[in-house]
Amino acid sequence: MEKQIILNKRHIELTLKRLCYQLIESHNDFSNAIIIGLQPRGIHVVTRLKKELEAILNKEIVCGNLDITFYRDDFRRRERPLIPSVTNIDFDIEGKNIILVDDVLYTGRTIRAGLDALLAFGRPSKVELLAFIDRRFNRDLPIQADYIGVNVDTLSQERVSVEWNEIEGEDKVILFTPENNG
Amino acid sequence: MDNLSVDHIIGIKDLTKADIELILKTAETFKQVINRPIKKVPSLRDITIANLFFENSTRTRLSFELAEKRLSADVVNFSAANSSVKKGETLVDTTNNILSMKVDMVVMRHPNPGAAKFLSERVNARIINAGDGTHEHPTQALLDAFSIREQLGTLEGKKVVIVGDILHSRVALSNIYCLQKMGAEVMVCGPTTLIPKYISELGVKVEHNLRKALEWCDAANMLRIQLERQDIKYFPSLREYSMLFGLDKKLLDSLDKKIVIMHPGPINRGVEITSDVADSDQSIILQQVENGVAVRMACIYLLASKIER
Numbered sequence: 001m002e003k004q005i006i007l008n009k010r011h012i013e014l015t016l017k018r019l020c021y022q023l024i025e026s027h028n029d030f031s032n033a034i035i036i037g038l039q040p041r042g043i044h045v046v047t048r049l050k051k052e053l054e055a056i057l058n059k060e061i062v063c064g065n066l067d068i069t070f071y072r073d074d075f076r077r078r079e080r081p082l083i084p085s086v087t088n089i090d091f092d093i094e095g096k097n098i099i100l101v102d103d104v105l106y107t108g109r110t111i112r113a114g115l116d117a118l119l120a121f122g123r124p125s126k127v128e129l130l131a132f133i134d135r136r137f138n139r140d141l142p143i144q145a146d147y148i149g150v151n152v153d154t155l156s157q158e159r160v161s162v163e164w165n166e167i168e169g170e171d172k173v174i175l176f177t178p179e180n181n182g
Numbered sequence: 183m184d185n186l187s188v189d190h191i192i193g194i195k196d197l198t199k200a201d202i203e204l205i206l207k208t209a210e211t212f213k214q215v216i217n218r219p220i221k222k223v224p225s226l227r228d229i230t231i232a233n234l235f236f237e238n239s240t241r242t243r244l245s246f247e248l249a250e251k252r253l254s255a256d257v258v259n260f261s262a263a264n265s266s267v268k269k270g271e272t273l274v275d276t277t278n279n280i281l282s283m284k285v286d287m288v289v290m291r292h293p294n295p296g297a298a299k300f301l302s303e304r305v306n307a308r309i310i311n312a313g314d315g316t317h318e319h320p321t322q323a324l325l326d327a328f329s330i331r332e333q334l335g336t337l338e339g340k341k342v343v344i345v346g347d348i349l350h351s352r353v354a355l356s357n358i359y360c361l362q363k364m365g366a367e368v369m370v371c372g373p374t375t376l377i378p379k380y381i382s383e384l385g386v387k388v389e390h391n392l393r394k395a396l397e398w399c400d401a402a403n404m405l406r407i408q409l410e411r412q413d414i415k416y417f418p419s420l421r422e423y424s425m426l427f428g429l430d431k432k433l434l435d436s437l438d439k440k441i442v443i444m445h446p447g448p449i450n451r452g453v454e455i456t457s458d459v460a461d462s463d464q465s466i467i468l469q470q471v472e473n474g475v476a477v478r479m480a481c482i483y484l485l486a487s488k489i490e491r
Binding site: 067069070071072075076077078080081082083084085086087116119120121122 | 223
């Protein structure tokens, strides 16, 4: 696999800031809005957004984690079982505006499962989707994001990975391309 | 480790420590699921499970059925009392007939030790043993381990005493294997006649004095006296048994520490434990039942992921 860094620390910071202001545009002071990150990688985007938004708005933003393992459509279609992560939604989502967050929007299947998983907790008034990276030409399902960090045009055999300082030691977005690809 | 090493859950003896860790970890997530407003997940939509109960059961059968339904599996129930078994059909024939109706997994309770293993070698389905005679009851041991870990934080180095009818108890045997694999120390306590002669070969301590056993332990699992399995008299009277091996509030309060009290059910109130102990804040009997559903969901989920499409 050939590695190419498509976003660095500075870009990521700018993008996160812009996303925060876009969110504030739609949700004002976040009095009725909740941010929910999809496990396993969406939660890191949420951690950053929360920090940024709290600095701007000077108030606490309610955030949660949602694990979608049991709602996936590829159970028994994989070699290994799907092992769940933690769900952390200890608040009522009834009537709230929910912003679902994931790091990479690719086929849309994760988001489809995320919607099912979310509705098991109640009936939100509205659900929006924030994708930090949108691989826009690779969708399997009719799902689009409301807030997009960066659009990345990729082939399906390529892979995009978002890495964070807290986890991998550096903020960067990497595009992996197979060696024999032209 | 993210896959079970076994294709069937026949007994704890066949499971590795990593298997048990995986089941308990997965069960934690399912415990969250069953405490949500909508307690159901769609994972097993295309799986059909048959519950074959050749022996009476309330709790285990309900618990399995709930676990299966909360995973969205299709469920068929069978109890031997009103079936062709009475007309002379063999176990393999009965099961194969049910499997011809496209069943993927079988949960079976049977009065004969080894019935689950026998079945797993002869039919093409995943088998979960829900108790085979006096042999093993793996899901009960897993839920007991889960419950102790929930209370004490870990099993490593903890001391657990199993009190009562060890001779006839599949719960005792599965618990001994499970707790030892998870690093806990196990002691059995009961009248000499109800403790198998060579049980110390399994590496468990043996004690015939209930007070000493309770002073030693962090958690006590009080088993039921299984009168239905006792073909001869093993002790003079229930009254004498309960005086020597029954746990009452006075004895519990006289200990200098708070131990966890467990019971796999059904309770004979006033025999192995008194009502005030069963209902005390040290008793986790009802938490065990709740955890049972989560642990069984984990077992079914992990086994089902190994069924080929």
